[in-house]
Amino acid sequence: xxxxxxxxxxxxxxxxxxxxxxxxxxxxxxxxxxxxxxxxxxxxxxxxxxxxxxxxxxxxxxxxxxxxxxxxxxxxxxxxxxxxxxxxxxxxxxxxxxxxxxxxxxxxxxxxxxxxxxxxxxxxxxxxxxxxxxxxxxxxxxxxxxxxxxxxxxxxxxxxxxxxxxxxxxxxxxxxxxxxxxxxxxxxxxxxxxxxxxxxxxxxxxxxxxxxxxxxxxxxxxxxxxxxxxxxxxxxxxxxxxxxxxxxxxxxxxxxxxxxxxxxxxxxxxxxxxxxxxxxxxxxxxxxxxxxxxxxxxxxxxxxxxxxxxxxxxxxxxxxxxxxxxxxxxxxxxxxxxxxxxxxxxxxxxxxxxxxxxxxxxxxxxxxxxxxxxxxxxxxxxxxxxxxxxxxxxxxxxxxxxxxxxxxxxxxxxxxxxxxxxxxxxxxxxxxxxxxxxxxxxxxxxxxxxxxxxxxxxxxxxxxxxxxxxxxxxxxxxxxxxxxxxxxxxxxxxxxxxxxxxxxxxxxxxxxxxxxxxxxxxxxxxxxxxxxxxxxxxxxxxxxxxxxxxxxxxxxxxxxxxxxxxxxx
Numbered sequence: 032x033x034x035x036x037x038x039x040x041x042x043x044x045x046x047x048x049x050x051x052x053x054x055x056x057x058x059x060x061x062x063x064x065x066x067x068x069x070x071x072x073x074x075x076x077x078x079x080x081x082x083x084x085x086x087x088x089x090x091x092x093x094x095x096x097x098x099x100x101x102x103x104x105x106x107x108x109x110x111x112x113x114x115x116x117x118x119x120x121x122x123x124x125x126x127x128x129x130x131x132x133x134x135x136x137x138x139x140x141x142x143x144x145x146x147x148x149x150x151x152x153x154x155x156x157x158x159x160x161x162x163x164x165x166x167x168x169x170x171x172x173x174x175x176x177x178x179x180x181x182x183x184x185x186x187x188x189x190x191x192x193x194x195x196x197x198x199x200x201x202x203x204x205x206x207x208x209x210x211x212x213x214x215x216x217x218x219x220x221x222x223x224x225x226x227x228x229x230x231x232x233x234x235x236x237x238x239x240x241x242x243x244x245x246x247x248x249x250x251x252x253x254x255x256x257x258x259x260x261x262x263x264x265x266x267x268x269x270x271x272x273x274x275x276x277x278x279x280x281x282x283x284x285x286x287x288x289x290x291x292x293x294x295x296x297x298x299x300x301x302x303x304x305x306x307x308x309x310x311x312x313x314x315x316x317x318x319x320x321x322x323x324x325x326x327x328x329x330x331x332x333x334x335x336x337x338x339x340x341x342x343x344x345x346x347x348x349x350x351x352x353x354x355x356x357x358x359x360x361x362x363x364x365x366x367x368x369x370x371x372x373x374x375x376x377x378x379x380x381x382x383x384x385x386x387x388x389x390x391x392x393x394x395x396x397x398x399x400x401x402x403x404x405x406x407x408x409x410x411x412x413x414x415x416x417x418x419x420x421x422x423x424x425x426x427x428x429x430x431x432x433x434x435x436x437x438x439x440x441x442x443x444x445x446x447x448x449x450x451x452x453x454x455x456x457x458x459x460x461x462x463x464x465x466x467x468x469x470x471x472x473x474x475x476x477x478x479x480x481x482x483x484x485x486x487x488x489x490x491x492x493x494x495x496x497x498x499x500x501x502x503x504x505x506x507x508x509x510x511x512x513x514x515x516x517x518x519x520x521x522x523x524x525x526x527x528x529x530x531x532x533x534x535x536x537x538x539x540x541x542x543x544x545x546x547x548x549x550x551x552x553x554x555x556x557x558x559x560x561x562x563x564x565x566x567x568x569x570x571x572x573x574x575x576x577x578x579x580x581x582x583x584x585x586x587x588x589x590x591x592x593x594x595x596x597x598x599x600x
Contacts, residue, residue, distance in 0.1 A: 060111070062127050068120040070148075072097055072113055077149045081178050085109070085131060086143050097122055102143070107133035141183040145174070150182065150190020151197060158194045161350050161361075165191060202267040205354035206235050206498040208484075212356055213240070215487045216363065219479045222246065226306050227496055235496040237299055239306045240359060241288040242366065244476035246310050249287050252473040253277040254464050255316045257287065259327060261295045264358070265351040268499055271295050272351070272358070273303055279373075280470040281385040286369075287311075289362045291355055293499050300330035313337045360481075367478035377471040383458050388440055388465040392457065399443035404451035412451070414444040423448050428460075440465065 059066070059075045066072040076099060080087055086102035090110070101109040112126040150170070151158075157165055170187035174180060182190075200208075213225035222243025228236045249257075259275045273290035288307050292299035311317075317338035321327045331340045350361050382389045405413040410426035421431045421444045428435070434442035439462030441449075449457040463469055481487065555565050555574070565574040 060124065060127075061129075062124055065116055065121050065123045069094075069097055069122055072122045072124075074148060074152060076111060077144045077146065078152070080144045081142060081149065081180055084178075084180060085133075101131065101133060103133035107131055109133075140181065141186060142180045145180070145182045145186055145190075147186070147189040147193040150174075150186060151194030153177075154190060154194050155198070158191065158198055161353070167191070199354050199357045202354040203498055205356035206268075207495045208356050209235070209238065209359070209496050210493045211487055211489055212359060212481070214490065214493055215481050216240070216242075218488065219481050220244070221476070224306070224310055228302060229494075229496055233494060233497045235499050236293060237302055238291040238355070238359070239288065239303055240290065240362070241307070241310055242363070242478060244370065244478055245285070245287045245366070247476060248285060248473050249277050249311060252464075252469045253279060253285060255314070256318045256320065257311075258284075258320045260321060261324070261327075262351060263295075264291075264353075266354060268355075270355065270499070271299070273300070275307060279385075279473050280388070280465040282387040285473065286362070286366055289359070291358070295324060295326055297326045297329050300326045301333055304330040304334040308334050363478065364480070367480060370474050370476070370478050373474040377467075377474060380467050380470070383467050384461050384465050385467070385470050388461060391440055392446065392461075395441070395443045396446050399447045399450075402443065402447040404447050406451070412448045414447050416443070416447075425460075435460070 090098040101107040
């Protein structure tokens with residue numbers, strides 16, 4: 032099952048043409064032209080250099096002037112001069128010699144003017160495709176094929192990272208804008224429920240979003256069935272995406288609720304399910320389907336004690352690398368497109384039941400064409416299919432094969448009975464969940480977009496959310512956090528990353544490290560050339576000799592090798 036039908040898997044990367052719309056060879060970079068600002072001018076000049084295969088140097092750094100010359104300026108007269116247009120931010124090209132007298136060959140292995148902004152603008156069409164896996168080597172190959180020039184792997188990676196931040200937004204700023212997004216989502220749509228949970232310091236912990244159209248759809252037009260699952264996000268903040276979906280009459284997924292939390296834990300699922308309970312309530316007919324994660328089972332048991340819970344395998348999701356704000360907007364936009372497409376389908380329905388059910392009934396009709404039916408009484412019938420003998424009770428709605436009771440779609444035995452009774456169809460024995468009226472009502476409401484961020488309302492009483500702390504270690508070499516910063520206490524330099532010790536002695540000159548009991552190992556001045564090392568017991572406030580003297584170098588003391596921090600003195 033998938034949220035949208037016929038969604039292809041993530042394709043293998045395949046290069047395709049990249050036509051930059053930010054540089055027009057015949058119009059932008061020429062004498063007399065005016066560009067919006069210095070950044071736009073610099074971008075156009077750099078794109079021109081990449082297109083035509085030359086490099087340039089900066090001749091002057093001035094906020095009001097822009098001057099560049101050819102990299103081979105000693106043998107080439109190419110240059111460009113622009114200046115600020117009055118009191119505006121615009122720049123006008125006033126002088127330009129566009130003739131190269133040099134061979135325009137690169138002396139560096141990679142183009143020196145292909146900075147991250149240029150690469151990002153070239154890659155923008157590809158970066159907007161979330162399903163496309165774009166690696167550094169792929170970018171290098173595309174630039175080489177399109178512009179006949181080479182860039183380094185670092186240039187490609189920095190350009191991709193800069194471009195993604197421009198398209199998706201900064202992951203850090205995304206958390207700050209999340210409260211404003213939820214507020215404007217409630218303004219533009221009917222009866223949505225949004226909740227953001229933070230700790231006492233305002234640090235983000237959990238998000239819950241459900242649109243009013245989704246609540247109305249689930250309560251009035253869907254079977255009381257919810258499939259809940261979680262997926263670990265792959266962005267800078269390793270959060271977890273929580274989802275709850277239902278099934279419409281055409282056997283397709285309908286999103287009900289969406290959320291983000293720090294991890295798939297019991298408290299996170301319990302809080303999220305408690306908010307969901309306020310939207311849909313708890314009753315005996317409600318059924319939850321999920322994977323076998325114990326946190327989900329605990330949350331369902333605590334928050335929905337009347338509901339049934341079934342565990343199955345987990346399903347996959349996409350867009351895991353997006354920042355939280357972009358992820359939430361992608362979820363809303365996906366619902367908007369899905370509702371609109373389904374509205375068009377429901378307007379052109381051929382049957383009184385959904386296409387999926389009609390297809391099932393048609394196949395079962397062909398299969399049961401030769402089955403024999405014997406009448407027992409007004410409601411009871413016996414059906415022989417050549418292998419099994421089944422009994423059908425139309426009054427109680429029971430067939431011995433149990434397919435009718437489980438799916439509420441007529442099985443082959445029911446269809447054989449309707450043919451025996453000379454009925455035109457078996458729609459009356461199909462559950463209302465699969466009929467045209469219910470299916471049209473499922474997608475009757477619309478999902479509205481929020482507009483550009485400049486059009487949002489930013490109220491002063493809305494508190495910004497602080498990005499969550501990174502509890503899990505990130506890949507790559509960790510940063511060195513063992514550096515000791517010195518502080519002077521009673522004439523001695525004593526510092527611990529756990530606690531600061533006040534040592535009642537003016538003879539302590541340096542801290543060497545710590546024992547396993549967190550007692551500091553210090554260097555003590557005894558008036559000799561070599562200073563002995565001693566352990567200061569902060570409980571008894573006494574010194575104990577280590578048995579080694581300092582000679583002004585790096586120390587290694589084997590009894591304390593697992594806890595000792597060495598200093599170069």
